[in-house]
Amino acid sequence: MAEAIFRLRNISKTFPGVKALSGIDFDLCPGEIHCICGENGAGKSTLIKIISGAYQPDPGGEITFEGKKVSFTPRQALDAGIQTIYQEHNVFPMLSVTENIFAGLEVVQKGIFVNKKDMWEQAQKALKYLHCAFDADALVGTLSSGEKKLVEIAKALVFKRKIIILDEPTASFSVSEIEMLLDVVKKVAARGVAIAYISHHLDEVFRLADRITVLRDGLLVLTADAEDIDESTLVSSMVGRDVSAFYHREFFDRGEAALEARNLSGNGVHDINFTAYRGQILGFAGMVGSGRSELMTLLMGGAKKDAGEVLVEGRTVDFHSPADGIRARMCYITEDRQHAGLFLEHTIARNSIIANLVNRASFFIHLDEDYRVGQKYIKELRTRANDANVVVSNLSGGNQQKVVLAKWFHTNGEIYLFDEPTRGIDVGAKQEIYQVMLDLLRQGKCIIMVSSDMPEMVSMADRVMVMKNGRIVGSLDRGEISEENILQLSIGGSTI
């Protein structure tokens, strides 16, 4: 194999409270397709951000590019020939393909005038090489998501980039678009461009990769040539944590059915069937973007359902807004507590009573009562705050999550939808949240939990439904729940 053009040696990255990467070695050779695999949160995104210059690694690591030791800003990395193509489209929909390719890097003549013809020809040449079905004048907004990705790849070709990083490029693609993209990637690599390719889809990985690197919890598990590795080895290398990562919970008797979905579709999910029981945690596993949060929003009434029915306590319900969900004693602890859960500039007391406003008959509010409610939950949940008049933005992640819980406990909910209950929370606070969840079960409440945190899913769930592309692709009973089984269902098999 050719000499590596890009080398990472002993790269670590620490964020406040979490070590995202530690001691990573990583190479990219010209003409190579190097796939990076790992679960959600394994450190893949951090790694590519270090390659693209968006993050600086901790001191002690070394980055070499074309034999020279470097430290890039994103702009320098781009100028040196490293192009990152992110999962979301980085395009201007109202501009043409040519204008998109040259945005910010226009070819100029006589100082200020843009040379349109030259740019158009270069763009057209690249598109032709990639066998694109559209031309350089097309408005990017009118292209499909696969074609938008091609525009970004064409951009890399026009500027003769040496390294292209593709982060989950096929996330929203149709089957034919995936085929098209895989062909293009191979073609580009054949020109001598080094490609780093990140994907959750194992079939894509095996069709493309020359080499595969697996990350787990910020550590490098293995780097191997694609021929030397098969699907089951890959999956088992992505899992396999230490026993200490798991939480040992107490189990309770299964109660009556509390929430049921029958052939439910809408908000990007299809044909969902499940029954959640009191005293149990029903887990929803799957990769990011598999439709789990969308399903939660749909269940709560935050999105319109297209078909099927939802039953609460055996009665068919028809929610038009989350307010209806709250009246039916449902609670939705959202994934993104800062943007969708909390009122950051308001006090704990104000946050604690807000969801219960729909159940409150009286028009007037008693500030003392709010304060008492806030204080009660601070005590009950052991939130670390001086009192209920503390503004929520001053709290740490774990304590903010407790305020979210207080908000829902105050509604006297019976069914709890936990979306990523412990994201961004340190280990100590995690255990406390788990304890709170178990207390709920003890009281006979029903919990539905979405989590990308494998140990969490494996140790907390009584039953796991695995989702992929908006559908349930499998379910696992208590005895069958393991990292390996979950991962196999959520990324193995065919793409669609």
Added chain:
Amino acid sequence: MSDIRKHKEKKSFLIFKKNSDLQTVSLVTVAFVIAVVIYQLIAGVSKNGVVAFPSLLYPSNILNILIQATPVGILALGMTAVMLAGGIDLSVGMMTSMFSMFVAKVVMHGGMHIGWALLLGIMICITLEIIMGAIISVLNVESFIITLGGQIACRGIGLLITRSQEVAMDKQHLGWLKENLFDLINPEGIKIFSRKLQLPYYVLIFVALTIITWALLKYTRFGRRIYAVGNNPQAAYLSGINVRSTKLLVYIFNGLCVGIGATTLLTRVGTGIITVGQNLEIDVIAAVVIGGVAMSGGKGSVMGAFIGSILMFTISNAMTLMGIQSEWQYVVKGLIIIISVAGGALSHLFSTRKAVRQQKAAL
């Protein structure tokens, strides 16, 4: 745990909480008032050789400031609600003009009873706000643009009503609102420092409406929803709040405030003319912002807006007493707004940085 910051709400020398945006502006204003008082004392001594009580602090002058601040203050109450819910309303100035022209026209040329005319005018303001509020909340479009359109349309409607002319009203129509409260105590009038104290009835409307709005925002379910919607509409929706209807109700409330504020302004001016409300929305927004209400919504209070509108007029009044020409008054007023809001942001930035440093040190 070490990374938890102790949070204390320190009270500053004024009634405002530490780090509130009001703190900066109140400091600036207090400094300004002290400067004016010193100036007046020195000027008095150098002119007459005796120390005279500064005219800025005459009770009659303070009441005068209150009278001047009334229309803007009432409009600021509605604007506070709108801005707390995360919106803005640029149409209030021209709607005030339109209201005054409509009332003057129907009373003077149509012979309508003044009571009915005022009621009808207020209903029109509320209707217009319902239309704009419905568009803003249902289609979830930028309130800035919609109310800008409303502003332009209101100007046109107002001019159409009076055929672009001004309509003067007779004293008898709105004179009752202007009657002096102190005349009730002593028909001869009460004098302090040989100046007659003036306090028209409509100032009482301002005070009463302030208290009502304050209670509405602080002590009711509706008020809570306004703050929640302004701070985080997504979280508000998921917490079971009807974001659309909350926004719509806020605009309706604003319409009511515009109608009442316009009534007080018409009482003072006595003429229905397009210039009555011209640029009024700027003063109103300035007062609300000075009062510490965040443009992004969800933060601030009615008391802030009340104090903000009075501060604005105190500054104008003091500058007039100092004999500063009106051109310079604009410059100074503009600077005070910029300094106070930028200062508030700066102190917030510093306190956040300090918090981050403390957290880092704790880790």
